[in-house]
Amino acid sequence: MEHTATPAHRAEAWRSRAEPLEATYPGIGSIVDQPVFAPISRRELMTAVNIAAPDLGLKPSTVLIVDALLSCLPCRSSAGAEIPVSPTMLLTIYAANNTLCFRAKGVTERQLRRHIQILEEAGLLTRRDSANGKRFPIMRGGKVVGAFGLDLSPLLVRHREIQELARLRTQAQEELRGLKAQILKLGAACQALQLTDASKQFVESLRKVTRRARLTITEAKHLLERLLSLAGHSPAPVENPQSDPRDQNSSETNSPTAKPRTDVAPRPTKPAHTTASDGRNVRHKKTEEPDPKKAIHPPDPRAWTSLTTISALYPTEPTTSREAAAIAYDLGQMLRVSRDFTTEAIATHGLHHVLKAMDRLATRAEGISAPRAYLRHLLTHADMR
Numbered sequence: 001m002e003h004t005a006t007p008a009h010r011a012e013a014w015r016s017r018a019e020p021l022e023a024t025y026p027g028i029g030s031i032v033d034q035p036v037f038a039p040i041s042r043r044e045l046m047t048a049v050n051i052a053a054p055d056l057g058l059k060p061s062t063v064l065i066v067d068a069l070l071s072c073l074p075c076r077s078s079a080g081a082e083i084p085v086s087p088t089m090l091l092t093i094y095a096a097n098n099t100l101c102f103r104a105k106g107v108t109e110r111q112l113r114r115h116i117q118i119l120e121e122a123g124l125l126t127r128r129d130s131a132n133g134k135r136f137p138i139m140r141g142g143k144v145v146g147a148f149g150l151d152l153s154p155l156l157v158r159h160r161e162i163q164e165l166a167r168l169r170t171q172a173q174e175e176l177r178g179l180k181a182q183i184l185k186l187g188a189a190c191q192a193l194q195l196t197d198a199s200k201q202f203v204e205s206l207r208k209v210t211r212r213a214r215l216t217i218t219e220a221k222h223l224l225e226r227l228l229s230l231a232g233h234s235p236a237p238v239e240n241p242q243s244d245p246r247d248q249n250s251s252e253t254n255s256p257t258a259k260p261r262t263d264v265a266p267r268p269t270k271p272a273h274t275t276a277s278d279g280r281n282v283r284h285k286k287t288e289e290p291d292p293k294k295a296i297h298p299p300d301p302r303a304w305t306s307l308t309t310i311s312a313l314y315p316t317e318p319t320t321s322r323e324a325a326a327i328a329y330d331l332g333q334m335l336r337v338s339r340d341f342t343t344e345a346i347a348t349h350g351l352h353h354v355l356k357a358m359d360r361l362a363t364r365a366e367g368i369s370a371p372r373a374y375l376r377h378l379l380t381h382a383d384m385r
Contacts, residue, residue, distance in 0.1 A: 072095045130148035
């Protein structure tokens with residue numbers, strides 16, 4: 001008697017062949033039981049885990065264990081190329097502790113067990129323990145179909161959530177970096193104002209506060225608002241606190257409503273011929289001979305106000321080259337440029353060109369990751385000459 005194999009019979013036969021694996025090895029990590037998720041490369045996943053580690057409650061040492069576990073996944077094609085992690089590959093790691101410790105830069109087995117427990121408590125890992133606690137693969141037809149070990153399915157299922165956490169943290173870090181730059185710039189400008197002792201102490205402590213690793217965006221915004229209130233309500237610095245009586249007399253004389261004064265004696269006129277010293281004690285200094293090894297740059301006649309950013313931070317125009325160099329060194333520290341590089345740049349390109357390049361760098365400081373290289377480019381560029 002012949003029996004016809006209907007689709008229902010074939011499905012029943014398939015189920016009967018698949019059931020023994022589940023019934024014989026309960027609780028193992030197998031491909032058929034893994035959840036479905038979008039494929040992702042190990043590099044992208046590790047980048048997101050590194051950035052979002054504080055939000056996941058992971059320390060850098062625990063992130064190193066995650067990297068070691070991901071390195072055990074079969075993410076190589078037959079040609080040796082890197083392929084993304086997908087649900088079609090076994091996500092249960094059955095490598096021994098020695099292997100994992102070696103790939104985790106030499107941590108001890110005790111540290112490894114502690115970090116695995118942290119990952120399990122964070123919901124990023126599931127234990128698939130055998131009866132004796134050992135990790136080993138389950139083979140069928142010469143292929144690995146399951147394993148007892150550490151299942152990374154929870155980590156892979158949450159990879160979109162982790163990437164979103166990393167994106168939000170990156171945005172927050174960029175916003176905080178911009179707020180810190182504004183605080184430092186406005187704080188430097190407030191130092192030239194007439195402030196109370198408490199306000200002056202607050203402005204001087206800004207550099208130390210902005211270096212705190214746990215400074216939040218809310219705290220940075222509060223500092224910026226307080227600086228803006230100081231800058232808006234504080235009087236501008238007095239350039240010449242001591243007035244000259246002769247200037248007052250001159251202004252009264254030039255006024256259209258001023259009356260002629262009779263109580264002021266006429267000033268004696270100077271003789272046509274004066275002595276070499278003109279009545280002053282002149283101290284003659286020996287002229288220094290120029291060093292042929294150093295480049296000599298004549299003083300630039302352009303006004304201090306042409307350096308818009310620097311003149312806003314330092315309203316008082318320097319009267320000597322020493323004062324201008326001190327401003328260049330101070331601004332270089334604010335822009336993360338070393339003192340040695342600033343000295344070399346001044347000796348090579350001249351003080352004015354260095355200040356002009358720093359002025360342009362200060363206007364774009366928030367978006368420049370390598371200020372020293374950018375400053376070197378500005379100094380060697382033709383437009384800076």
